[in-house]
């Protein structure tokens with residue numbers, strides 16, 4: 559893929575990891591945040607501003623020819639309300655997991671079974687092409703994933719075939735080799751619980767460096 563301007567909507571661990579990885583493979587990125595002076599983003603200043611910059615959510619969404627939604631789920635509705643016009647007609651990669659936390663239980667899904675975050679994002683961004691992916695891996699392994707036990711699988715789903723083809727190309731650039739298209743955005747109902755399985759495995763085995771892999775005989 560030739561160099562693309564990408565909005566990374568979110569400045570947490572995921573937003574920073576993806577921004578760094580995308581710049582490394584030749585794309586131009588603007589990270590969107592509420593606080594452009596956030597100390598965690600100081601590292602971005604080492605980069606050429608034309609390649610990596612930080613702006614408000616709306617500035618980033620306006621900058622990007624495509625976007626990645628990487629905000630906390632509880633904030634997603636508000637953030638999408640701000641950037642919806644800027645994302646019209648664009649590919650939006652949704653990496654969110656609709657997690658809710660309580661003191662006495664582990665993380666739970668805030669939506670599930672008969673609805674999903676991916677579908678809610680697509681319903682809000684009616685004119686955008688939402689592709690759900692990268693929600694079943696730790697931010698540390700989202701870019702150039704390397705596992706001694708084999709090749710990790712990354713699933714994706716979305717309603718627009720051309721958008722998924724572009725996202726597949728981007729994931730390939732980020733080092734993913736086994737990318738599985740599992741259908742339309744409704745399949746987010748399967749991908750979001752898979753994140754809970756990934757978390758459960760991590761908690762039971764005291765590791766956060768694992769990945770899901772489909773093995774074929």
Ligand SMILES: NC(=O)c1ccc[n+]([C@@H]2O[C@H](COP(=O)([O-])OP(=O)(O)OC[C@H]3O[C@@H](n4cnc5c(N)ncnc54)[C@H](OP(=O)(O)O)[C@@H]3O)[C@@H](O)[C@H]2O)c1
Pocket residue numbers: 567568569570571572573590591592593627628629630631632633636637653654655656657692693694695696697698
């Ligand atoms: N961490 C992982 O390894 C991982 C893996 C797969 C998927 N995910 C999903 O990816 C998304 C991002 O995860 P993360 O770990 O990077 O960080 P996070 O803490 O879930 O989200 C950080 C982002 O959410 C924004 N945010 C939080 N509260 C907000 C509010 N009230 N209004 C507006 N924005 C608000 C923050 O804004 P500021 O920029 O202003 O601080 C920041 O940009 C989440 O949906 C998560 O479930 C995470």
